[in-house]
Amino acid sequence: SQTIHQWPATLVQPVGSPLSLECTVEGTSNPNLYWYRQAAGRGLQLLFYSVGIGQISSEVPQNLSASRPQDRQFILSSKKLLLSDSGFYLCAWTPGQGNTEAFFGQGTRLTVV
Amino acid sequence: GENVEQHPSTLSVQEGDSAVIKCTYSDSASNYFPWYKQELGKRPQLIIDIRSNVGEKKDQRIAVTLNKTAKHFSLHITETQPEDSAVYFCAAANPGYSTLTFGKGTMLLVSP
Numbered sequence: 001s002q003t004i005h006q007w008p009a010t011l012v013q014p015v016g017s018p019l020s021l022e023c024t025v026e027g028t029s030n031p032n033l034y035w036y037r038q039a040a041g042r043g044l045q046l047l048f049y050s051v052g053i054g055q056i057s058s059e060v061p062q063n064l065s066a067s068r069p070q071d072r073q074f075i076l077s078s079k080k081l082l083l084s085d086s087g088f089y090l091c092a093w094t095p096g097q098g099n100t101e102a103f104f105g106q107g108t109r110l111t112v113v
Numbered sequence: 114g115e116n117v118e119q120h121p122s123t124l125s126v127q128e129g130d131s132a133v134i135k136c137t138y139s140d141s142a143s144n145y146f147p148w149y150k151q152e153l154g155k156r157p158q159l160i161i162d163i164r165s166n167v168g169e170k171k172d173q174r175i176a177v178t179l180n181k182t183a184k185h186f187s188l189h190i191t192e193t194q195p196e197d198s199a200v201y202f203c204a205a206a207n208p209g210y211s212t213l214t215f216g217k218g219t220m221l222l223v224s225p
Binding site (some may be wrong): 043 | 143144145154155156157158159162170179204206207208210212213215217218220
């Protein structure tokens with residue numbers, strides 16, 4: 001069966017520090033991968049998605065970046081965090097298409113102080 | 114691109130009442146409409162979905178209806194229970210795109 005792992009679960013980082021969140025999917029190949037952010041516990045804002053290794057589409061211009069070094073690995077990064085980067089970050093995958101069920105990771109609660 | 118509007122943003126009901134959440138979408142090519150439930154601090158999880166070749170789907174106390182002509186779909190929860198309290202998201206997708214477009218969510222509060 002397929003599983004998605006996302007870590008860490010919680011993170012407190014000072015303003016200006018770097019960020020790296022990692023997400024991996026097991027039990028499938030060539031998934032579509034997504035990074036979402038939730039601020040204030042409400043809407044799901046799509047940040048990045050990837051349909052293949054090295055292919056990254058950005059939905060929102062900001063100081064975050066994403067990379068997909070391997071088929072089932074998706075990384076969210078920042079060189080310098082801002083206070084406004086605080087939020088709940090969710091990784092998700094779909095089986096190669098957008099119009100199918102999305103499976104979410106457990107999420108990372110990021111607090112920038 | 115697709116645009117999904119979801120209403121209401123907050124819904125309070127008494128235990129045992131029914132709850133209805135409504136969404137509209139803009140892209141007539143969209144053919145997949147899932148609903149997700151997110152409990153506080155947890156990940157969203159699919160509770161029911163519908164494709165454009167059917168008008169209604171039921172799963173115990175949960176049902177979804179789809180009106181393709183009007184481009185809207187609704188989630189119906191009957192006999193609500195306190196454990197139904199959560200944020201519910203609708204979404205839409207079409208085969209031409211790689212992403213789901215989510216509504217902004219509805220916080221459902223079920224009072225005992």
